Amino acid sequence: MASLIYAFDPNWSLSLVPSLSNICLHWIVNNFEENPIFEKLSQIQKDFVQERLSTSLPLHVTASLVPDGVYWKRCCKERWDICDVSHYGDSWKRMFFERHLENIIEGFIPEVTEPKTVLDLVPPCRNYIKKLDISQLLLPTKEPQLKKVEEKSDWSLKIDVDEPHVDHFDFSILLDKLTNLEELHLVYRVKQCGMSFEWAMFQMTDKDCKSLAYALKSCKTLKLFRLHQSHVDDEKCRLLVKYLLDHPSLRELDFSHNLIGDSAARAIGKLLTRSKLEVLNMCNNRISGPGAKAIAHALSSNSTLLVLNLRLNRVMDEGGQAIGKALLNNTTLSYLHLGGNDVTSVTAFALSKVLTENKTLKRINLSCNKLGEVGGKALAEAMARNSTITECDIRMTDIDEEAASTINKVVWANQSSEF
Template sequence: MSRPNSAGSTATDSRGFRRIIAEDPDWRLTLVPCLSNLCLQSIVKNIEEKPIFEALSPIINDFVQETLSTSLPLQVTVNLISDGVYWKRCCEQRWDICDLAHYGHSWKRMFLERHMENIIELFIPDVTEPKTVLEMVPLCKDYVKRLDISQLLPPIKEPQDEEEEEEKEEEEDEDGSKLTSHTDHDGPSMDHFDFNILLNKLTQLEELHLVYRVKQCGMNFEWKMFEMTDRDCESLAKALMSCKTLKLLKLHQSHIEDKKCRLLVKYLLDHPSLRELNFSHNLIGDKGARAIGKLLNRSKLETLNMCDNNIGGPGAKAIAHALSVNSTLLSLNLRLNCLRDEGGQAIGKALLNNNTLLHLHLGANRVTGPTAIALSKVLVQNNTLKSINLSCNNLGVDGGIALGEAMSHNTSVTECDIRLTEVDEQSASSINQVVWTNQSSEQKRHARQSETK
């Protein structure tokens, strides 16, 4: 028995089986979702109410990480989802460039560090609630090892009418003489984010990169946007002292002068873990350099970068005095200061008693022949120094001859930069030849050490 074969009807074929003819001609059995997929979709949908993430098998775990919404609250995801595909998706969705090199090749660490950086960089004093930052601490303190803060916003200026501004600018007593203006102050009047509320809570923090500036300030530009206040300096100094895990501090391009440098050093003198200090591109002079000298005597610094400051001969002498007894510093960068021969010769004399420094940069310091001669004595005696940079100084012919003669007795220096120093070609050639020989010997030594391992 058979019936008309129409859409949605049943029919009996020649074998006696009944078959269903679908109304949708494109329907296939494969379109029906598997029960397991329906279960996974339910897990993803209800992950906040029923976080069973850890109980899943690795294959199912990967599926869920690829499916979960990246907008889930961090309070849910941080403690629930380990490093993996989910955090990679979060990073790539939020930032165009995602280089894992600075984050221990961890997507989760990258996201949490950069998220914390963004919160600090957009923090507006007296407007943003401090709890915005502090709420993140329990979630990220075990992951944040490095913070690179590229801007710090000042408070918002309240508009004032002309009468108020005139009153603040100048007041007169009964005799018509001027009184002290209410706007008179030493340095800028704006304070920034207070690191004292945060750093002691980040128990894994090892690197802090800071610059006091405002990016994309446009027509609202003021010089005060590019420097720290006295209160900023004091609160930061105390915060640094409380951060016992910090190994690297970079505080650059922030108009730090002698007073602020000395205050920062005061709180860093006995820091237990600080190994690298970078105060480059600031306004630090001789008084600040003397404080740095004290720091070298008390701390275990391995790298010191004071590039592009206002350090002169007296300041260089203070650093040199510390260098003569220091046994931990490996790299010293004094490029773009004004040491002159007074400071250059002091550094050279100090290195006669130093057997640990590996890298020295004295480029663009207005040093001349006497400094070159002082350093030539070091090159003869010292077999520790690996690189020396004297570029952009007027060493002259005599200085070049002294360096060339000294290098002929040296076996350790593999980099010697004497560009733009007025050194004669013959001396430059002989120096470069020794450098190439030392480089070749160093490479062979490393090759032998690799073979023995």
Template structure:
């Protein structure tokens, strides 16, 4: 009977905590007919457990208590390291996110703890961009934030060094979207001080403070770094706007040339929207001539012009580039001819994007004619280059011979009826081109429809070929497995 009264007291307390008290339960406690009324009331009530982990066990199991103890004392590494993998996963859900990085960096493997850490710091977490590794995402974005907020002459470089010691084994890509300059350079005073500000601007070349963040030490430590994306700009400059905030300096270029020498695993280099001209790109590309692993170069939306195109052509003739993006760089006819000559002798490049330049017909014809000798290029973008029907006619002759080009973009050029007719006639005899963008080219509907029909037929034939190749590989794998089983 004593146990029954205790149960009723607990029940009344739970009802009070849930703010849904039942007065009949109080009367039930003092009623003489306990069993009958208790059974009647229990049928009228139900318990809904909103917590999927809720349990009737009032005392946690010994295993749970041990996991809690280990999670609270994770800094004693010898306990955590001896656990089996399934228990490590369970403890990761209990670890505090305020633990210092020097404890968790090498101790906690990729898993739930790093997922929680990423989701706490950033709203958007696309793990597919980081080889499905939460730990890699955390350390890459952590280091990126430190570099983007680094202010020369003010931020201590020890902050970067401490982070490097923890991040270097997990960082494969750095995507830097802004680089700050010394704040004193942009402090504007009275009219009396304008002469001093102008003097500072004139002495920019000799003043080391005008340099952005120095990547030399960082790239030397990041032994697994494969991709480097840089934009020399400032996102929120406010009323202190100056054009110098949005360009790379000569001193920055010299610093990068030194930094690239220590980055032996670099495969992709992107420096966009940074006002790189022919003078600044020359030392950058010269140091990349003999780079052992670089396969992709992206200098889009800069001002390379013809002088920069010459440096790019030298890299094409000596390097191992497979992908090159130099769109919107004010490259003219002369620069296009130099690139065409390098392209005709190149045997590694597969992707070339030259849209939004001014190569015109003379430069466009030179690039197209280079495809007669080139047997590796599969993607070519010449959109928005002031091309006319003259280039289209030359291209139609090349398409009869070239059997490697698969994607061609000619959008935003005035090819006209003549150019459209020449391309349509050539496409009938081409079986490799599977994508051809001819939007905004003034090609008439009949020729455009003819070109698109051939493209569709080529896509279907290519898909059938791929399916056939896959079927052959599957059959060969099956035969090899059968042989190994018989042995």
């Protein structure tokens, strides 16, 4: 028989005949959804299957069976042009599920998209999602309805008569189900809105805030929460903080680039006494002296905070002095950013005492303030007796060159002594 076949095709040989095992593996690949055979295969056979499985298979089939590796890398590469797996713990599987869920949420249209669209993803993906970075939240497509005025309590939200009733995706239906979620980054905005721009596209509503507050409290694994560029005002911030008090795992809080003032800063101060926060970022808000004093009061007895960023606020000398006084008692803070806060030589004098007595602070940023020659001299004299500061940003502070040179030399010496 072989000789007969050879007569018709001189290039034919037995080596061209696929092996039975190869035929079986192709059958497994082509029928994986109906007969998901994987665990009983050898590692070589598993690799063969992962390289050929369809990337459009239902997630409830592949999530639990197919391990991290080639298959999930293929899924990612087919979906997204840029795939930096280092941002996902070098896990292709984690990247796929996190970005897939992010895309679903960012495309969610309230009262149009069924919540089931999101909730159906939870069973297959819950074990692999550690971080969600939501860069847009869409509004309902129908015309907004005006809200009625409600009475205001200490923690409630003040609702303006003309505030439109446009609510975004409700996180309270999701966060408690993501049992491994550690980081949540949110921006209430619509990307590429063009000529259809409205301010409502760039802020959360009171209902958004309430549902998010409940969701944050229910997410016991959350370590980092970032809500920025979302027009969060005092009342919304206070409500969120209320539900973050005594949170068991929260370590980093970022409310940067919002509209937060002194009232909410006092709530933040309370949070510092009832949490284990290590990083607090309140950059570019409206915190002035009284709010900074409230944060400073909490800082004086806090034993967990490592980083405090108050850049681009309005703390002025009232707040700057209070923070300086608090740091005489604090033994944990290692980084303080007071850049762009209208502080003067008065604050420089308060901080110069900190530089001679505090042995924990390593980095301080005082840039874009009006410290002047007197303030610069006080800081330089204090730095001459400091051995711990390895970063001191004094750009655009009107400090004279001699004082700046002295400060920089001490910083370089301290940096060198670390190695």
